[in-house]
Amino acid sequence: MPELDTALRRRPKKILDLANLQDLFSVLSARGYQLAGPTVREGAIVYDRLASVQDLPVGWSDEQDGGTYRLRRRDDDAIFGFAVGPHSWKKFLLPPVTTLWRAKRSDNGFKVIDKPEKALRYAFIGVRSCELHAIAIQDRVFLKGPYTDTVYLTRREDVFMVAANCGHAGGACFCVSMETGPRATSGFDLALTEVLASERHYFLLEVGTERGAEVLAEVQHREATAEEEQAADSVVARTATRMARTMDTTDIKDLLYRNREHPRWDDVADRCLTCGNCTMVCPTCFCTTVEDITDLKGEEAQRVWKWDSCFTMDFSYIHGGSIRASPKSRYRQWMTHKLATWIDQFGTSGCVGCGRCITWCPVAIDITEEVRAIRASEGNAASDAGGADERGKKI
Ligand code: SF4
Numbered sequence: 001m002p003e004l005d006t007a008l009r010r011r012p013k014k015i016l017d018l019a020n021l022q023d024l025f026s027v028l029s030a031r032g033y034q035l036a037g038p039t040v041r042e043g044a045i046v047y048d049r050l051a052s053v054q055d056l057p058v059g060w061s062d063e064q065d066g067g068t069y070r071l072r073r074r075d076d077d078a079i080f081g082f083a084v085g086p087h088s089w090k091k092f093l094l095p096p097v098t099t100l101w102r103a104k105r106s107d108n109g110f111k112v113i114d115k116p117e118k119a120l121r122y123a124f125i126g127v128r129s130c131e132l133h134a135i136a137i138q139d140r141v142f143l144k145g146p147y148t149d150t151v152y153l154t155r156r157e158d159v160f161m162v163a164a165n166c167g168h169a170g171g172a173c174f175c176v177s178m179e180t181g182p183r184a185t186s187g188f189d190l191a192l193t194e195v196l197a198s199e200r201h202y203f204l205l206e207v208g209t210e211r212g213a214e215v216l217a218e219v220q221h222r223e224a225t226a227e228e229e230q231a232a233d234s235v236v237a238r239t240a241t242r243m244a245r246t247m248d249t250t251d252i253k254d255l256l257y258r259n260r261e262h263p264r265w266d267d268v269a270d271r272c273l274t275c276g277n278c279t280m281v282c283p284t285c286f287c288t289t290v291e292d293i294t295d296l297k298g299e300e301a302q303r304v305w306k307w308d309s310c311f312t313m314d315f316s317y318i319h320g321g322s323i324r325a326s327p328k329s330r331y332r333q334w335m336t337h338k339l340a341t342w343i344d345q346f347g348t349s350g351c352v353g354c355g356r357c358i359t360w361c362p363v364a365i366d367i368t369e370e371v372r373a374i375r376a377s378e379g380n381a382a383s384d385a386g387g388a389d390e391r392g393k394k395i
């Protein structure tokens with residue numbers, strides 16, 4: 001995981017023409033990377049393995065709001081003209097199910113078959129700034145505590161990151177409030193900004209690491225002009241003004257600690273289905289469980305590591321019962337962990353403002369609205385009044 005090289009970032013930006021994007025893919029493939037990135041599948045833009053530029057969501061965008069996601073056709077051929085969808089990169093770095101070991105019955109009992117799953121060497125294409133922040137948070141959780149998680153490390157250590165600065169703010173985005181976007185500032189090898197202007201379609205490229213410079217050297221490109229840099233800057237600046245939502249994070253840790261008995265927790269519990277969708281789609285949620293499975297004949301057993309959710313009763317089950325038996329206690333635990341106790345635990349917020357938990361909540365519970373309601377009850381509503389989005393909706 002090479003650190004961002006500030007000297008490299010000061011170098012002039014580069015231009016990659018659309019026609020040469022496939023060359024970048026080919027160079028990465030030739031270096032042994034499996035490409036992964038956005039593609040259209042089953043009515044959504046998801047992350048999956050990519051074979052070529054043709055697999056990218058050319059000309060697609062999305063409409064998102066609380067509990068709502070729709071694909072829509074753009075009136076241009078933008079490749080990265082959409083906001084984050086239901087998948088995050090954690091599906092590659094921390095897969096939903098991982099086999100830790102398998103064992104077979106033998107004459108002398110069980111024999112453990114040591115077969116760690118082989119991790120692919122990925123190049124992630126089109127990583128958004130909020131997602132780079134989310135990956136940095138999971139790096140801290142899995143790699144920088146007292147124990148290093150080897151399952152995560154083997155997947156994470158050699159990933160080549162191609163970031164995409166955002167040219168489209170989704171209907172649930174609030175990365176500006178969380179200071180995590182829309183421009184990628186760390187954690188990438190190459191960062192691109194897609195520009196469509198006056199019949200031209202190109203990418204402004206910023207090099208983040210020596211490894212990124214080496215890859216780019218093998219792809220046809222040229223130095224950017226001042227006008228091209230300015231055009232790319234305005235794409236990202238415009239996105240920043242179009243955030244659909246805001247969250248006032250002033251003093252948020254103490255705000256939530258002060259309000260652990262607030263009536264709003266009962267209100268949200270009346271709406272919450274405790275389905276766990278918000279935790280599945282969240283790029284920073286990392287709760288897991290371990291299960292032992294045996295086949296029906298008792299010949300083979302395996303231990304698997306799986307995503308879990310703090311919204312289930314079982315998650316906090318200790319002999320005799322569940323610690324968080326009510327939906328109220330589970331929602332409060334989740335939101336307070338994201339925005340308050342996470343800061344004590346890891347020195348950063350657990351929320352990067354991607355908006356996935358808002359879009360994919362079946363009953364449209366909105367974390368920004370829940371914070372706003374609690375803050376407003378303390379008489380600070382004015383400081384969290386938000387603005388108007390591009391559709392003029394009060395936010
Ligand atoms: S907040 Fe929404 S997504 Fe999360 S558990 Fe409750 S109903 Fe499900």
Ligand code: SF4
Pocket residue numbers: 278281282283284285338350351352353354355356357358367
């Ligand atoms: S809590 Fe919601 S908005 Fe924040 S990072 Fe998780 S999914 Fe994104």
